[in-house]
Amino acid sequence: MSKFLTRHQKPVLWTLLVVFIAYGFYFWDSVRTTSILNFTLSYALPLILAAMVGIIGERSGVVNIGIEGQMLFSAFVAFFAAAATGSLIMGAFLGMAAGLLAGAFLGIAAVRWEMDQIIAGVVINIVAAGITSFYYTPGKSLPAIVPRIKIPVLSEIPLLGPVFFNKSVFVYLTLIIVVVLQIMLFTSKWGLRTRAVGEYPSAADTAGINVFRTRIFNVAIAGILAGTAGAYLSLDAAGWFERGFTAGRGFLALAIMIFGAWNPLGAMAAALFFGFASGMASQLQADEVINIPQQFINMLPYVMTLVVLSFSAGKVRPPAAVGQPYKKEG
Amino acid sequence: MAPLLEVKNVSKSFPGVLANDNISLTVNAGEVVALLGENGAGKSTLVKMIYGLYPPDSGEIFINGNKVELTSPKAAIDLGVGMVHQHFQLVPVFSVAQNVALGAEKKRYGLYDSQQAEEDVAALSQKYGLAVDPAVKIEDLPVGTQQRVEILKVLYRDAKLLILDEPTAVLTPQETDELLEVMRGFAKQGVGVIFITHKLREVLAVADRVVVLRNGKQVGETKPSETDQAGLAKMMVGRSVVLDVKKELAKPKEEVLRIEKIVVKDDRNLIGLNELSLSVKAGEIVGIAGVEGNGQRELVQAITGLRKIEAGKVYINNVDATDSSPYQVHKMGVAHVPEDRERDGLVASYSIADNLVLNRFTEAEFSKRGVRQVEPIKKLARFLVEKFAVKTPSIETNAGALSGGNKQKLVIARELAWGPKLLVAAQPTRGVDVGSIEFIHNQIVQARDNGAAVLLVSAELDEVLGLADRVAVIYAGKIVAELDAAAADRNKVGRLMAGGDTN
Ligand SMILES: Nc1ncnc2c1ncn2[C@@H]1O[C@H](COP(=O)(O)OP(=O)(O)OP(=O)(O)O)[C@@H](O)[C@H]1O
Ligand SMILES: [Mg+2]
Numbered sequence: 008m009s010k011f012l013t014r015h016q017k018p019v020l021w022t023l024l025v026v027f028i029a030y031g032f033y034f035w036d037s038v039r040t041t042s043i044l045n046f047t048l049s050y051a052l053p054l055i056l057a058a059m060v061g062i063i064g065e066r067s068g069v070v071n072i073g074i075e076g077q078m079l080f081s082a083f084v085a086f087f088a089a090a091a092t093g094s095l096i097m098g099a100f101l102g103m104a105a106g107l108l109a110g111a112f113l114g115i116a117a118v119r120w121e122m123d124q125i126i127a128g129v130v131i132n133i134v135a136a137g138i139t140s141f142y143y144t145p146g147k148s149l150p151a152i153v154p155r156i157k158i159p160v161l162s163e164i165p166l167l168g169p170v171f172f173n174k175s176v177f178v179y180l181t182l183i184i185v186v187v188l189q190i191m192l193f194t195s196k197w198g199l200r201t202r203a204v205g206e207y208p209s210a211a212d213t214a215g216i217n218v219f220r221t222r223i224f225n226v227a228i229a230g231i232l233a234g235t236a237g238a239y240l241s242l243d244a245a246g247w248f249e250r251g252f253t254a255g256r257g258f259l260a261l262a263i264m265i266f267g268a269w270n271p272l273g274a275m276a277a278a279l280f281f282g283f284a285s286g287m288a289s290q291l292q293a294d295e296v297i298n299i300p301q302q303f304i305n306m307l308p309y310v311m312t313l314v315v316l317s318f319s320a321g322k323v324r325p326p327a328a329v330g331q332p333y334k335k336e337g
Numbered sequence: 338m339a340p341l342l343e344v345k346n347v348s349k350s351f352p353g354v355l356a357n358d359n360i361s362l363t364v365n366a367g368e369v370v371a372l373l374g375e376n377g378a379g380k381s382t383l384v385k386m387i388y389g390l391y392p393p394d395s396g397e398i399f400i401n402g403n404k405v406e407l408t409s410p411k412a413a414i415d416l417g418v419g420m421v422h423q424h425f426q427l428v429p430v431f432s433v434a435q436n437v438a439l440g441a442e443k444k445r446y447g448l449y450d451s452q453q454a455e456e457d458v459a460a461l462s463q464k465y466g467l468a469v470d471p472a473v474k475i476e477d478l479p480v481g482t483q484q485r486v487e488i489l490k491v492l493y494r495d496a497k498l499l500i501l502d503e504p505t506a507v508l509t510p511q512e513t514d515e516l517l518e519v520m521r522g523f524a525k526q527g528v529g530v531i532f533i534t535h536k537l538r539e540v541l542a543v544a545d546r547v548v549v550l551r552n553g554k555q556v557g558e559t560k561p562s563e564t565d566q567a568g569l570a571k572m573m574v575g576r577s578v579v580l581d582v583k584k585e586l587a588k589p590k591e592e593v594l595r596i597e598k599i600v601v602k603d604d605r606n607l608i609g610l611n612e613l614s615l616s617v618k619a620g621e622i623v624g625i626a627g628v629e630g631n632g633q634r635e636l637v638q639a640i641t642g643l644r645k646i647e648a649g650k651v652y653i654n655n656v657d658a659t660d661s662s663p664y665q666v667h668k669m670g671v672a673h674v675p676e677d678r679e680r681d682g683l684v685a686s687y688s689i690a691d692n693l694v695l696n697r698f699t700e701a702e703f704s705k706r707g708v709r710q711v712e713p714i715k716k717l718a719r720f721l722v723e724k725f726a727v728k729t730p731s732i733e734t735n736a737g738a739l740s741g742g743n744k745q746k747l748v749i750a751r752e753l754a755w756g757p758k759l760l761v762a763a764q765p766t767r768g769v770d771v772g773s774i775e776f777i778h779n780q781i782v783q784a785r786d787n788g789a790a791v792l793l794v795s796a797e798l799d800e801v802l803g804l805a806d807r808v809a810v811i812y813a814g815k816i817v818a819e820l821d822a823a824a825a826d827r828n829k830v831g832r833l834m835a836g837g838d839t840n
Contacts, residue, residue, distance in 0.1 A: 190448075194448045194449055194451070195447070195448045195449055196442045196444060196448070196449045198449070199431075199435060199438075199439060199442060199449050200439070200440070202428075202430075202431075203428050203431065203439050206428045206429070206430055206431070207426070207427070207428045207429065209426055210426040210427055210428050210436070210439070211428075211439065211440070212390075212410060213388075213390070213410050213420065213422060213426045214410070214414075214426070214439045214440030214441075214490070215409070215410045215411035215414045215415075215440040215441070216411075216439070216440050217409065217411070327429070327430075335390065335391075
């Protein structure tokens with residue numbers, strides 16, 4: 008524990024600072040603070056999951072520009088499957104399966120067929136947009152809403168309780184995924200191999216690691232997370248589906264991945280920060296503290312993306328082999 | 338007892354080349370077999386097949402008397418084969434221990450056990466006298482130490498057959514001697530070793546047997562006791578090779594390069610060059626002698642515009658070239674043969690022809706209104722490939738597919754072809770076979786005789802002493818002595834390189 012603290016001093020201090028400030032505001036105005044933080048989390052959740060998809064891909068050397076399409080396709084499948092079968096669980100599962108399928112396509116196209124990774128991703132986005140608008144049928148609705156699960160004791164904590172511990176299964180799942188991925192990536196055998204494959208594939212190859220298999224497997228598995236994000240969006244966050252439903256979140260997630268320096272926890276922090284900024288802006292708008300046309304408020308995440316990327320560019324370093332198909336040569 | 342490794346009638350071809358033609362090779366436990374041959378003879382191809390990187394087109398491989406199918410490096414590793422590659426295979430951002438353990442990780446609580454890995458590596462490095470700190474990142478290590486990590490990697494997997502593909506090309510003479518010692522130690526413990534090198538001295542010092550390849554064919558086998566350097570060179574190339582450089586006395590003319598007290602930082606932000614001054618005249622070769630890491634790399638990069646100059650001036654033909662861009666420096670007539678050909682010397686995914694005009698594609702001859710002129714480029718490429726004997730099936734082949742030494746020849750050809758006023762050559766014959774060394778040396782001398790100024794940096798003291806008209810000894814970022822070639826003998830220069838004084 009003490010070793011953990013000395014090694015991760017900065018993030019731990021930052022977290023404490025944020026919690027401290029949050030409680031400060033909470034005692035000042037508990038209703039608004041809780042509502043902003045609730046907004047923050049639900050806004051950030053799909054971005055967190057999508058950023059994990061990007062991180063797994065790029066850490067293994069594959070750019071995933073198709074997260075947007077993977078999420079859109081999964082959200083579509085989840086919604087209509089749930090509507091047709093009358094079961095949210097069925098919808099969620101099929102949504103994840105759709106994500107797996109889209110992930111596997113990217114893996115096979117980019118690695119086995121050595122297709123340009125950007126093009127493969129764009130293909131996914133276009134096909135997903137096409138399928139989901141062509142087969143879109145209006146007038147369907149979900150059989151139920153996704154239940155909140157109250158965690159005993161923890162949900163009683165002021166502020167943290169309602170924000171984190173009285174949520175749907177998607178929230179818990181996401182938090183677990185981020186932590187597990189952080190640990191796996193940096194301390195497991197899988198993580199070591201994944202990063203080797205993304206940094207210097209021929210070194211991994213000569214050490215007896217199957218570069219192709221590792222990449223395809225990782226990108227496909229990441230697809231399940233994209234599927235989870237899609238299912239969350241249509242089943243839980245919105246409760247409906249519409250064309251172009253993901254609204255660029257897949258691309259935003261790539262910026263968040265970079266801002267988080269390709270670390271799961273870092274990306275989560277970045278996504279929460281984005282969510283908080285949007286939540287704050289909407290709240291101020293609603294309170295008529297500021298009076299800016301709604302369109303500018305909606306632009307906020309994209310403007311922040313630009314600002315953040317131009318500041319972090321050059322400071323963080325992507326995995327060295329990202330975007331390059333691996334070829335064996337002399 | 339069956340031999341450790343038996344390769345029987347193995348052939349392998351690439352588009353347009355028969356890289357291995359019916360080769361057979363036996364290695365017994367406890368034996369060091371040197372594999373010798375010109376650039377592109379097929380040495381790397383042969384050992385890569387033994388390591389499972391390429392499948393042979395035909396032929397069989399036996400290990401301990403059993404026929405084996407080596408479909409991947411993993412299969413080879415599991416059979417006790419280990420290989421140190423011509424081009425290092427280390428993940429730069431990983432620690433030494435992580436690199437060593439990669440692919441053969443031990444687990445604790447289901448996770449990668451980094452502590453165990455560091456302990457194991459420390460124990461191994463102690464046992465074999467390969468000093469290295471397991472926790473340091475690879476990118477922070479000098480090449481000699483990286484080489485040790487490569488060897489530790491192989492030891493960690495308990496290899497019974499050790500393949501070393503030109504491991505000494507990037508080592509200093511001292512490091513080389515240590516490595517030869519380590520190899521002998523392995524052989525004593527019953528490991529079989531295949532050793533590829535272009536340095537005949539090393540072959541004679543360490544090998545039990547020498548197998549020679551030429552043009553993909555096996556042309557002979559001998560023992561160090563039955564031959565000498567000249568004999569080996571002749572077997573390889575098929576003719577007698579002149580191992581000494583023949584040249585006239587230099588006739589230096591006007592000054593081309595003048596360096597005045599430059600200060601430059603190294604990669605770790607420490608002082609790399611400390612008020613270094615140097616001058617090179619047209620028609621002379623100035624050789625920099627020094628132990629690696631005393632500022633040679635920084636000097637070359639400072640001149641060629643690749644490194645920021647903190648203080649001092651660099652003049653080329655009396656024009657201030659301090660902190661010019663590499664392109665501007667090139668336009669002033671400076672050619673650069675970089676020490677790391679893979680990274681700085683060529684574009685692996687471009688054709689040989691395009692690589693040969695990398696420094697000239699904007700010239701009127703090769704580009705008209707911004708359009709590349711294919712025919713003139715091809716013509717030049719065919720001429721240079723022929724002249725510098727670059728071994729390749731065609732000029733359209735990607736540079737990445739060339740053998741190591743042929744990549745080097747490609748870079749030399751490009752840099753010498755346009756008649757530069759100043760040639761800055763770092764390790765110009767690294768990884769090049771003896772026949773081609775002779776040729777490259779002659780080309781450099783010829784460039785000098787045509788009036789070019791030449792600055793030669795080489796880790797091979799013999800190369801510096803043999804080629805230079807004037808020897809400048811670099812130590813701790815400063816030129817500590819300049820000697821006329823006639824006055825520069827090995828011992829004296831060696832003392833100066835170690836920081837000793839002139840007397
Ligand atoms: N991946 C590849 N694709 C196409 N041709 C190749 C490939 N690898 C090697 N070759 C060709 O096969 C021949 C043998 O190459 P190899 O690398 O085995 O030579 P080498 O003996 O190791 O030479 P060097 O001493 O220069 O390293 C060369 O002509 C080379 O161009
Ligand atoms: Mg080779």
